[in-house]
Every structure is written in structure tokens, then in C-alpha cells.
Amino acid sequence: MPEMVNRPYERAFETYAMAHPEVLCLSADLTSSCEIDKFRDNHPEKFLSLGMAEQNMLSFAGGLGLAGFRPFLHTFGVFLYRRPYDQLMASVAYPRRKVRLMGFLPGVTTPGGMTHQAIEDISVMRSIPNMTILETGDATEVESICEAADSIDGPVYCRVLRGSVPRLFDTPIEVGKMRELALGNDVLIVTSGISTEEALRARGALEAKGVSVRHLHLNTIKPFDAEAILDHIHAVKGGVVTLENHVTEGGIGSLLAEIMADNGVGKRLVRLGLKDTYAHGGSRLYLMKYYGLDATALVAGVEDLLGTQLGITEDDLTTARVDAVHSTVKAEAL
């Protein structure tokens, strides 16, 4: 099993923020929930409590950007765009303010139900001109998200994992560069965020059944290098399966669909994720199973794509080892 890292954001943000004078820490009454409570206590001069008033916070952050600061906004992802969408557009995205939107508890990683689950955030953010979207899939990516986000010349929305996070990778996020986790030639699996851990689990079981898997992990969702992924799509005999902690409309499944259609790729695409549905409150494992966001769903998606039953059981998936990925350069050696 991979190493589990406790509260990786907490340390990473403090280290980054203290090395960069223009970085400010903003919170909307979810300070400990976003792992910045120690930062608040240790560095009050760089911390701004904006309260439960997200509309003001987004425009206020635009004003801070105008003053030359680079505010990091901390709250649950859902609160960064649903209520303050107008402010996000007019005060942050249009003028390309260097506002860093740190969205915690993406998708079904919260038990908070519909009001707390950012299930369409990527879709919304992808359609906003000037917006960059990053998503973390492991502890190393969480540890490097601050530097990656702050390198963006404009606004950036980040899906950030919190709490106990597995370490899958040992190299930081390189903005715009997908991770090539396996380079098989039967089927291409594309994942991001927590879906990648599921895919690693499914991959072991699939490969045990003789399926040669090509697996890409996306941490930069927008902008996106279509050319790079086209090579991978062309490299597999079968089609593409996407799995995302998000609705299947507008996220990475749609991203792949657009790229394939734009380039006339005549291969099948199976998009897995929340199927035009809201979720409800529950544990992450329960929700991932209930809504078909887990390794089992991914195996079923591959079976659908290949038109064959592979006979993989739940036990096969449960016992599949998920090891840390020690290199993105020689991914095929994993």
C-alpha cells in the first residue's frame, strides 16, 4: 500500500506562503477544514478572515490582485463558484487577476451531500475564459500545488485533497504535463484526482487478465495539450476510458470527447463518472461504489469497451496492490 501523508497541504502552504511576500491566505469560515488554522495562528499578518460571504471574498480578492497581491482563497470547492459565480467572472477571471482558488473536498470526497459536493466545478471552470484548472491526485501533488498554482499568469482553480492522502508520485506537478503511468497498447485509461488511485487498483487486475493498459494521469485540465494525448490515443488498439470524480458532462471525459471529435479519431470513448445525477451525503468509499466512480466501475468500463467479460472480482480489486509511482520518465517499467 502507498504511504499515507497526513495534512500535506498544511505544511506545503505555510512553506510556500512564507517564502513569497505577495501571497496572502484568505479563508471563508472553513479555516481548519482547509488545513490553514495553524497558518492563521502563526502568521496573522498574512491571514484574512472573510467570513461566510463568498461574493464579497471573490471581488475582494480581485481588488487584492489589483493591489499586486496573489491571494490564495481557501474554502470548499463548491463555495468558490456556485454562489459567487458572477463575482468570479467579473472580478477575477475577466481581468486575469492572480487569484488562487483552492477548492477543497472536490466531488464526492465530502459527506456533505449536494450542497457541499463540487461535482460540476471542472465543467464550469473549463468554460470560463482565462481560467486555469489544476487537480491534485496524491500527496506529492498536494505538496506541490501552491507553487504550481502560483506560477500561473492569471486565475487558477485547484481541486485540493486534504487529510490523509496517499503518496502515489515522487515528482511534483509540472503544469501542463500529464503523467504517463503505463504505456500498454490495448486500452487507454485517463484519470485525474482520486480516480487515479482507483485506476491503479483496476490496472493491476486488468493486466493480470492480459489487458495491456495505457494509463495517463491529468493534473492540468486547462489549458490542455491535445497533441500529447492524441499520440496516446493513437497508440492503443482499442478505445479510451475516462474516470472522473465529477459529472461526465464537461469534465475530462468531455475533454477527451472534444479532442477525439476535433481530430477525427474514430475510436470509442467510455466516460465514467457521475451520470447526469447529483450525489447524496455518505462516506467516500460508499459514494464511489454507489455512483460508479471506483475500480469496479472502471473494470466494467473497460469490459464495455473491449466487448468482453474479464471475470475480475471485487476481491481481485481489493487485494490489488497500489504502489507509489517512482518515476514519470520510465513509467513503462512500473
Place this chain on the structure above:
Amino acid sequence: MMSTGRNMKPTEEVALGIRRRVFEHAMRNNGGYLSQACSAAEQLAWLYNEQLTIGEPTLPMVPEPFGGVPSADNPTYHTGAGYNGPVRSDLDRLFIAPAHYALVAYATLIEVGRMAPEGLDMFNKDGSSVEMIGAEHSPGMEVHNGTLGIGLSTAAGLAWGRKKKQETGKTWVFMSDGEVQEGQTWEAIQCCAHHGIDNVYAIMDVNRQQCDGAMNSVMDVGDIKTKMENFGAHVVSIDGHKLDEMRDAVQEKHKGKPLIILANTSPFRGMPTLQRRFPRLHYVRFKSEQERAEMNQDIARALGVAPIDYGGVH
């Protein structure tokens, strides 16, 4: 006694000039934001002619055409803030929070010598930066405020940042009373109070009108002054057509609090015949050639100018 302002012209004359320019424009274009000129002329004249500490314009007197929206592919993009002079730590900034007052704001820029009169001819023309609802790239604008209620929050963020950097310039917001129907306005005031942001200054045109008509018929907002005070602002309520009251109001001590001047105004001031159109004053489009001709005569007389030759029947 007349006081002379930064433009070496009495502020009263600037205000009259604003009304005359907006009137002329509305006549030629068969309508416009006339009542906003009536209510706000003194406030904008006072800000630009007396109160704001701003530098010489940095952009051409005749506005450039629309230069594209901000994007990574548009490196020459700039806002219209250069009409308010350069960005400098000791200079003031001004946001026009209700961007629907753009016509009045442009007329003010002309009256104080910051934009050429030709600028107004470009108003709402395709390909022009002199947009109907002031955009970031429109003369005198620095941020988008067409969506009402976001201006004060942006100013608060800018002001907090400027204070942190020990900049001495003030951040001013021209506001409209309709904005108090938006919850964000209250979020912004409580935020200023909580963080002690007292380098924010607002003057609000309280004309009691909004798009659908009189505010008390659309959504009554009650006692704005008391509500704002309860949210933590220092509020001064004045007659928004009396310059001396503005001059006094801005002197009030407001340590730790934003200063908000409520300028109570008449939407007919200087153009009494507009009362005929009450309560639909937001954008006055003449209903008939006859009404246009009558208003032309009446308002011209009230403003002390000749009727506008707009090519119609006289």
C-alpha cells in the same frame, strides 16, 4: 462663494456642463441616461474637480477603438484607468460601481479636460471602447462593474492591499442606491468594518430610482443610513446637489471604518420636465417625435442652451 477646483473651473459649471452634454447626447440619439446626469452631476463633478488626487491622463484624449478583452494572447491590453491618471501609491483610485452611469462619467471626463468631446460621439458605437455600460477598457474605468454590487468589495480589497503596502492614496467608489438591494453590498461593508478598512471612500447617488421604477415600489430598502451604520460604516447623509455638504462630509473622522456619503438627490434636477416620465427614468427613450421635440425645448431652456438640432421636427 464659488470655489475653483483642479480644473480651474467652478465645480457648479462642471456639473452644469455634464447635464448639458448628456442632454445633447440623449437628444441626438433619441434617448439616454438622462436622469442619472440629473442626480449625479454634482457628485462626479466634485470628485473629479475637487476631491480626487489624481494625475494627468496617460491615454489619448480621443479614445482608442476596442482593443480586445484581457487574455494571454493580448499583451497590449489595458484598462481605461489611464483617463484618471497613472497608478501611483500616493494617488487616488475611483471605481464607478454602477457602470450604467458611464455616459455621465464620460461627460465628466470631458468637462474636466480628461477626454476629448469626440469621445462621446463614440458612445455605444460598434468597435468603440466608449461602451454604453462602462467596461474595464472604457474611459475612466478600471474594473468591470456592470453587474451591480461588486464595486465596493473590489475597492475594499484594493484598499486593504494599499494600506498593507503603506500607500497613502485613497480608494473611492461612486455607488448607486439600487446596489443596497444586493447582499454583496452588505458583505462588503461588514468586511470593511471587520478589517478596519478606512481608506475606502464611497459616495452613493441616492436618487431612489432603479430600472423598474421607484425603489420603494420595486424592493423597499428602508433606512439605508441606519442599516449601513449597523453594518459598521461611518455614514453621512447630505443633499447631493450641495457641494458644500460634500466638502464637509469628507472631513468627518472615520477611523477604522469606511466613509460612505449618502448623496440624496433628485432624478429631475436641472431637467424638471423629466418628471413627466416618472417612474420610468432608468433609460429615457422618447416615446414620440412630439415628446422628443417638447423635451428638447423644455430641457434646453432649463439648462440655458439652445435646443439641439438633431435633424427632427422643431
